[in-house]
Amino acid sequence: MNVEELVERHPQVFHTTSATAWPSVQRHGLLSTQRLIELFGLDAAERGRLLGAPHTHSAVLRAPGLPPAVIRDQKPMKFPAEKIDPSSSPAEYLAGSTPVR
Template sequence: MRTEQLVETYPRLWHMAHDGAWPAIRDHGLMSAQALVETYGVDAADRDRLLGTRRPANQALAAPGLPGAVVRDQKPMTDKALLKCLQGDMTPADWYRLLNGRTFFWLAAERVRGLTKARAYRNEPQTVITLRTASLVAAHENDIWLSPLNSGATLYVPQPRGPDTFKRIPDFPFDEREKAKRKPSNNVVELLVDHSVPNIADYVLGVHRMRAGEILEELWRSPEATEADHP
């Protein structure tokens, strides 16, 4: 896939965070689970638990001089399902660590809306951030991976996955998948950035509070945003 093709096909990205997360993300950047436990000085035993095993619930973090943070749950995955779909010699622990080292973005608004309606999240408000793809890709292209599936879910019939699931932009087979009748929302499903996006506020167009697919409140809007820049 060409970088220009990625930007043209998917001009906006979306990220779902926990309710109330925007001020901390704005001021300190978007951090992967690994970046959070490093920044918040989590001890070795808790770090191994948070990064190498499934998190059934959100984990709150605190540290002097930093705002409260949350390492999000991994309810849509199970070890049992991962054992059925992981390829090669990967273990569930390997998969959790791989995902926990990256930040995640959706490339279709309907996917982030669907996530807010999922059983695990539909009853609680969520913070949904809308971003400009071009500027984020321009600044972080060398740290970006693309995924053809929802890598953090093993619901229903889990799709095969492994180390080769994620591709750098030039290596992603977008045209081949398009020829196989994959519509854009089911071609590139996730965009991932290694470790963290410290300056994420530079790319944000809008921030909304949502619950079960409905926008409850607009928390912030860029002067450059259009009326369409929402989940």
């Protein structure tokens, strides 16, 4: 299915998020994990923890001058090998920087 067909068949898209994150979504839009990490200026260790493997608990990000953001857990994610574009890697998928099938 191409983008045009997807939009034609499903003109509305829904996304659920934590109520804690709503002010951040309103202010910055819906951001990938990678973009949230950049925005909040997380250090290398925290960056690696959040991008290196699927996380089983949500993480609330906080920084002065920013509304909190929540990186949701990925426990519901099933069959990731079927979701990852063959030209990408699991780390790119988890970071939100790769297309999905």
